[in-house]
Amino acid sequence: MDTADLTVGDLDEDALVALLARRLPLGDRTLVGPGDDAAVVAASDGRYVVTTDVLVEDQHFRRRWSSGADVGARAAVQNLADVAAMGARPTAVVVALTVPQDLPLAFVTGLADGLAAVCAPLGVGVVGGDLSAGPNVQVAVTAHGDLEGRPPVRRGGARPGDVVAHVGVAGWSAAGLALLAVDRADRDPQLVGAYLRPVAPLAAGPAAAVAGASAMLDVSDGLVRDARRLAAASRVQVALDDPADVFADDLARLGPVAAGLGADATAWVLGGGEDHGLLATFPPDVPLPVGHPVDGFRPVGRVVQGEGVTVGGAPATAVGWDHFAAQRSPGHRRR
Amino acid sequence: MDTADLTVGDLDEDALVALLARRLPLGDRTLVGPGDDAAVVAASDGRYVVTTDVLVEDQHFRRRWSSGADVGARAAVQNLADVAAMGARPTAVVVALTVPQDLPLAFVTGLADGLAAVCAPLGVGVVGGDLSAGPNVQVAVTAHGDLEGRPPVRRGGARPGDVVAHVGVAGWSAAGLALLAVDRADRDPQLVGAYLRPVAPLAAGPAAAVAGASAMLDVSDGLVRDARRLAAASRVQVALDDPADVFADDLARLGPVAAGLGADATAWVLGGGEDHGLLATFPPDVPLPVGHPVDGFRPVGRVVQGEGVTVGGAPATAVGWDHFAAQRSPGHRRR
Numbered sequence: 161m162d163t164a165d166l167t168v169g170d171l172d173e174d175a176l177v178a179l180l181a182r183r184l185p186l187g188d189r190t191l192v193g194p195g196d197d198a199a200v201v202a203a204s205d206g207r208y209v210v211t212t213d214v215l216v217e218d219q220h221f222r223r224r225w226s227s228g229a230d231v232g233a234r235a236a237v238q239n240l241a242d243v244a245a246m247g248a249r250p251t252a253v254v255v256a257l258t259v260p261q262d263l264p265l266a267f268v269t270g271l272a273d274g275l276a277a278v279c280a281p282l283g284v285g286v287v288g289g290d291l292s293a294g295p296n297v298q299v300a301v302t303a304h305g306d307l308e309g310r311p312p313v314r315r316g317g318a319r320p321g322d323v324v325a326h327v328g329v330a331g332w333s334a335a336g337l338a339l340l341a342v343d344r345a346d347r348d349p350q351l352v353g354a355y356l357r358p359v360a361p362l363a364a365g366p367a368a369a370v371a372g373a374s375a376m377l378d379v380s381d382g383l384v385r386d387a388r389r390l391a392a393a394s395r396v397q398v399a400l401d402d403p404a405d406v407f408a409d410d411l412a413r414l415g416p417v418a419a420g421l422g423a424d425a426t427a428w429v430l431g432g433g434e435d436h437g438l439l440a441t442f443p444p445d446v447p448l449p450v451g452h453p454v455d456g457f458r459p460v461g462r463v464v465q466g467e468g469v470t471v472g473g474a475p476a477t478a479v480g481w482d483h484f485a486a487q488r489s490p491g492h493r494r495r
Numbered sequence: 496m497d498t499a500d501l502t503v504g505d506l507d508e509d510a511l512v513a514l515l516a517r518r519l520p521l522g523d524r525t526l527v528g529p530g531d532d533a534a535v536v537a538a539s540d541g542r543y544v545v546t547t548d549v550l551v552e553d554q555h556f557r558r559r560w561s562s563g564a565d566v567g568a569r570a571a572v573q574n575l576a577d578v579a580a581m582g583a584r585p586t587a588v589v590v591a592l593t594v595p596q597d598l599p600l601a602f603v604t605g606l607a608d609g610l611a612a613v614c615a616p617l618g619v620g621v622v623g624g625d626l627s628a629g630p631n632v633q634v635a636v637t638a639h640g641d642l643e644g645r646p647p648v649r650r651g652g653a654r655p656g657d658v659v660a661h662v663g664v665a666g667w668s669a670a671g672l673a674l675l676a677v678d679r680a681d682r683d684p685q686l687v688g689a690y691l692r693p694v695a696p697l698a699a700g701p702a703a704a705v706a707g708a709s710a711m712l713d714v715s716d717g718l719v720r721d722a723r724r725l726a727a728a729s730r731v732q733v734a735l736d737d738p739a740d741v742f743a744d745d746l747a748r749l750g751p752v753a754a755g756l757g758a759d760a761t762a763w764v765l766g767g768g769e770d771h772g773l774l775a776t777f778p779p780d781v782p783l784p785v786g787h788p789v790d791g792f793r794p795v796g797r798v799v800q801g802e803g804v805t806v807g808g809a810p811a812t813a814v815g816w817d818h819f820a821a822q823r824s825p826g827h828r829r830r
Binding site: 198200207209214242246287295302309 | 546547590628631638647712809
């Protein structure tokens with residue numbers, strides 16, 4: 161049989177696990193790696209950061225759009241972004257993978273390679289995993305990080321007068337998804353790539369912590385929706401400046417694509433999810449950290465007294481992503 | 496609408512997460528709990544143990560047999576058993592949960608209660624989670640533990656002359672599953688409970704480490720199959736004594752049920768999975784730790800030079816559980 165035709169069901173579980181383990185990095189902080197009941201990871205300052213996120217086929221990705229490597233990279237990035245959003249440096253991940261037995265083996269080995277491509281350059285180890293059969297592909301990653309002696313940067317520390325700043329792209333993933341949805345991926349492969357395989361400004365998280373950020377979170381569900389979470393946790397209002405000014409670069413990049421699709425680039429910037437930028441607040445006397453991936457932090461607003469989010473002075477409408485609501489038909493909303 | 500009729504699709508994601516978070520314990524070592532991008536957990540000796548395992552509906556459990564509380568408890572136990580098998584004390588878990596939107600809300604709240612029932616008495620926190628829609632119920636738990644300054648007890652430390660010891664029940668889960676499979680759960684609710692909601696001897700893991708165990712693992716895939724893993728990692732042979740002698744208690748308990756089903760109790764004891772006992776080796780001069788759950792460690796064999804596993808002096812046949820092989824039709828085996 162040609163190996164290109166193999167499916168995961170053609171290998172027994174131990175053989176498949178061994179095949180995948182060989183493709184994954186051990187990591188800089190790993191004291192005991194995969195192959196035992198559990199791994200042992202160093203936590204030099206006596207604490208570790210931990211977060212988990214799952215990618216579900218046909219909910220977060222489609223196999224006809226995303227390669228195994230795309231899914232593996234995205235699963236890693238979305239979790240490492242959460243670690244970075246605490247101001248921590250990512251150190252180790254574990255992966256629980258569910259796959260149909262007729263899944264091409266190449267998809268699974270690609271998925272391992274995608275995980276490795278994100279983790280290995282950062283010294284992040286893939287220190288454990290579990291593999292099971294199931295009806296579709298699901299990748300649950302748990303990521304860990306090291307605060308290096310610093311306090312965590314939480315969502316609740318923003319104070320009136322703080323500067324609101326953002327690092328990363330805004331709306332690119334939503335634009336890429338919109339192109340895929342109408343079979344126009346050829347129109348802009350870079351934007352499609354931003355959806356399939358987002359690049360998060362991971363180094364900016366610890367940099368913001370070192371600089372003195374008062375609050376921070378990963379922008380995964382949309383800028384306004386995530387800003388609202390920061391505002392609620394901090395009991396303040398996040399007043400975003402007019403996106404035409406502060407997100408001019410993103411709007412210029414996305415405008416022609418939006419126009420071609422009859423879509424609204426501003427809605428992508430403010431409401432699009434899964435870009436995995438960071439939204440942070442800094443006391444007014446703190447210079448914003450710059451020089452990090454995707455141009456460093458840019459000021460995008462102010463923290464003021466009040467609640468919720470305003471955009472250019474007006475209350476923000478509810479936009480963002482809800483994995484349950486998104487599936488619902490209009491007649492099936494909450495009663 | 497009666498709340499008893501609610502499904503997860505009737506609540507938005509934030510409301511559902513909040514509902515579940517209220518039912519879950521924070522834990523003794525939790526520095527920052529759920530609600531931020533990531534949790535922060537204390538690792539007092541500068542290391543942490545980490546392991547992940549997923550439970551998949553119709554693969555590891557059926558909703559017609561298992562309540563939400565059963566699934567939550569089992570998801571916790573199987574992961575905490577892996578932590579204990581390293582000689583560590585469990586401290587914190589995170590949970591990635593995938594559910595169909597028509598799943599009764601009571602199943603999900605029950606699942607949270609089942610997690611809490613196992614974790615809370617141990618001071619283990621459920622420090623983070625992710626919730627997504629998907630085609631069936633899947634619960635990926637990542638568990639963490641504290642080695643309390645001790646070296647981890649790995650699989651590879653067994654030496655010829657060591658005593659092989661076991662703690663926990665053997666074959667009970669397999670017997671319970673066999674009863675469920677023929678709709679005879681009423682025949683022996685205790686054995687069925689051992690499958691639906693296993694009780695692992697979690698305190699015995701750290702106790703074995705303190706006592707000086709040379710190797711240890713969680714018996715999740717069957718005694719012989721897991722013993723073979725310990726043997727391979729240690730480059731030794733595990734010589735199990737005649738089960739009629741060393742597992743006489745389990746065989747006496749299971750014998751009548753096996754006879755009633757035309758099954759083989761010895762095959763359950765040697766090959767049944769998911770009992771989550773611990774198999775450990777101890778140098779010959781070390782007194783076995785006793786007084787722990789399910790009667791403490793009992794000697795069940797010796798470590799000798801060689802490879803693989805023998806039972807009562809004869810090579811063990813291959814028995815145990817393979818999640819992919821179990822699904823395969825006879826014509827679909829590896830070629």
